[in-house]
Amino acid sequence: MEEKGIWKFGTREVVYGAIGAALYGVLAWVTNVVPLPAAGNISFRPAVAVLVFFGVAYGPWVGLLAGLIGNTLGDALTGWGLYWNWSVGNGLMGLIPGLAVAMIQDYRSRRGITIGIGFSALGIAVGMLFASLSEIFVGGIDLSTALVGYFTPAFIGNLVVVIVLLPILMVAYQAVAAGRSR
Amino acid sequence: MLVTWKYRPRDTFVQRLDPRARLIFLACMILAVFQFWDIRFLLPFFVISLTLYFLARIEWHDVRRAWIFILLFVTFIVGLNALLSGRGGPLEVLQDVSSRVIFQARILTVPLVGWTWTVRITVVKAVFAATQLVRILTMAILAIPIPYTFDPSRYGVAFRQLGLPDKAAYTMDLAFRFVPTLGRDFGITLDAQRARGYEVDRLKGGIISRLRRLAPLVVPVTMLAIVGGEDVVDAMDLRAFGTRPRTWTVRLEYDTKDRLFIAFGVLLVVVSVALNILGYGDFWVPSALLAGG
Numbered sequence: 001m002e003e004k005g006i007w008k009f010g011t012r013e014v015v016y017g018a019i020g021a022a023l024y025g026v027l028a029w030v031t032n033v034v035p036l037p038a039a040g041n042i043s044f045r046p047a048v049a050v051l052v053f054f055g056v057a058y059g060p061w062v063g064l065l066a067g068l069i070g071n072t073l074g075d076a077l078t079g080w081g082l083y084w085n086w087s088v089g090n091g092l093m094g095l096i097p098g099l100a101v102a103m104i105q106d107y108r109s110r111r112g113i114t115i116g117i118g119f120s121a122l123g124i125a126v127g128m129l130f131a132s133l134s135e136i137f138v139g140g141i142d143l144s145t146a147l148v149g150y151f152t153p154a155f156i157g158n159l160v161v162v163i164v165l166l167p168i169l170m171v172a173y174q175a176v177a178a179g180r181s182r
Numbered sequence: 183m184l185v186t187w188k189y190r191p192r193d194t195f196v197q198r199l200d201p202r203a204r205l206i207f208l209a210c211m212i213l214a215v216f217q218f219w220d221i222r223f224l225l226p227f228f229v230i231s232l233t234l235y236f237l238a239r240i241e242w243h244d245v246r247r248a249w250i251f252i253l254l255f256v257t258f259i260v261g262l263n264a265l266l267s268g269r270g271g272p273l274e275v276l277q278d279v280s281s282r283v284i285f286q287a288r289i290l291t292v293p294l295v296g297w298t299w300t301v302r303i304t305v306v307k308a309v310f311a312a313t314q315l316v317r318i319l320t321m322a323i324l325a326i327p328i329p330y331t332f333d334p335s336r337y338g339v340a341f342r343q344l345g346l347p348d349k350a351a352y353t354m355d356l357a358f359r360f361v362p363t364l365g366r367d368f369g370i371t372l373d374a375q376r377a378r379g380y381e382v383d384r385l386k387g388g389i390i391s392r393l394r395r396l397a398p399l400v401v402p403v404t405m406l407a408i409v410g411g412e413d414v415v416d417a418m419d420l421r422a423f424g425t426r427p428r429t430w431t432v433r434l435e436y437d438t439k440d441r442l443f444i445a446f447g448v449l450l451v452v453v454s455v456a457l458n459i460l461g462y463g464d465f466w467v468p469s470a471l472l473a474g475g
Contacts, residue, residue, distance in 0.1 A: 009349060010424060011415050011418045011419050011423050011424055012415050013349075013353075014349050014352055014353045014356065014418075014423070014424070015356065015411050015414045015415045015418065016408075016411055017353040017357070018353045018354075018355075018356035018357040018359075018360055019357075019360060019364075019407045019408070019411050021353070021354075021357035021360075022357045022358075022360035022361050022364050022407075023364055023403070023404060023407055025357070025361065026361060026364045026365055026368060027368075027400065027403075030368060044389070044393060046393065046396050046400055049400070050400060050404055053404070057408075065350065065353045065354075065357075069353060069354050069357045070357070072337070072354075073357055073358060073361065075328075075329060076187060076188065076189070076328075076329040076332070076334060076337075076358075077187065077188065077329070077361075078188075078329075082208075082325050082328040082329065082332075083325060137216065138212070138321065160389065160390070160393070161393060164390055164393040164394055165393060165394075165396070165397060165400060168394070168397045168401060169400070169401060169404060172401045172404075172405055173405070173408070176405050176408060176409060
């Protein structure tokens with residue numbers, strides 16, 4: 001089993017950062033094609049669960065790169081422009097769950113899943129808060145619009161997705177990891 | 183499922199520029215536009231953005247959806263917010279009570295408590311809304327063409343040569359290369375699940391149950407990518423990846439037009455910051471409009 005230093009940045013982190021980014025970008029793009037459930041102005045992006053999962057499974061660097069590059073890549077696929085502040089916000093949303101990687105030994109256990117969801121919730125809060133507040137400068141919106149119009153729907157939507165899909169991904173990952181004797 | 187980039191090679195001035203020059207110029211424009219709330223100072227930036235947009239020669243049918251989204255967003259969220267509340271800008275707009283009223287109407291009165299919501303559009307708020315529209319559109323017009331004109335295979339090398347660490351830049355390069363493979367895997371998984379009777383287009387139930395039913399798509403694609411990733415890690419380790427600085431097959435070189443383009447961007451920032459320090463560029467309302475009342 002490989003040493004699990006959370007700030008290690010080697011070949012594995014490069015490859016899984018790239019895979020995480022590509023998956024995040026492609027799934028974000030696909031969810032524009034496949035109809036998704038929505039309530040009010042809250043939209044659900046299942047790709048977010050994949051992003052935080054890569055952080056939880058492979059550490060903060062992988063989460064950061066998957067979010068940062070994945071959002072840029074998603075923008076390149078959808079063609080809606082390049083918005084650096086949302087890419088940085090997505091990077092933070094992947095980085096913070098990555099801080100939990102050393103605390104999780106069993107991805108199937110209740111404790112592991114609770115830690116994963118807890119750090120992911122923190123990551124979503126910090127990442128979306130950064131992106132929403134930066135819109136005050138980039139988009140010229142006011143604080144209440146940033147918090148009510150941007151942050152709250154993004155936070156709630158992403159949190160629901162993570163609570164539903166992250167445990168499933170973690171349980172599946174434990175089986176895959178056990179299969180190749182991590 | 184075929185994942186296609188929005189990018190297409192075109193022989194245009196914008197696409198002949200070094201990608202780094204374009205990224206540096208974009209950063210310069212954002213910094214420069216931040217300095218002003220005066221529509222007279224913002225309009226030249228708007229013209230520059232629009233000129234670059236037309237020089238990119240992107241076909242309308244490609245960008246139509248992006249434009250509809252941006253225009254709706256800018257008009258309804260930013261424009262109306264600025265017009266109705268005056269929020270998001272300088273304090274003088276938010277605190278404006280003295281300027282000429284263009285439109286005023288009581289929209290809502292709450293029975294019993296008697297609370298009212300009155301919409302009051304003043305000259306100051308109208309000018310502010312116009313200023314905001316110009317400001318946001320200037321940024322959006324710069325951002326929209328990038329996916330259409332930026333070669334995906336140049337992102338990694340461009341950021342590397344801008345100073346991003348080798349491994350991070352290579353991660354970016356690798357991510358763009360993985361996209362077609364993952365798109366194909368996603369398509370195969372979707373077809374396989376449909377063959378088993380899975381109806382992704384008609385997910386039923388509540389929000390949580392519908393999200394859970396996306397798992398048969400998301401989980402296999404993710405796990406397949408993870409398992410396949412091990413082979414890539416091994417292949418790269420066997421080639422001693424990361425032991426020395428890597429070489430890139432593409433090497434970007436600035437030419438005269440790139441240097442001039444960057445110099446123009448830097449000049450815009452320097453002049454804008456200088457004007458701001460000297461006290462120019464604060465929110466401005468034409469005196470003729472103020473005096474009109």
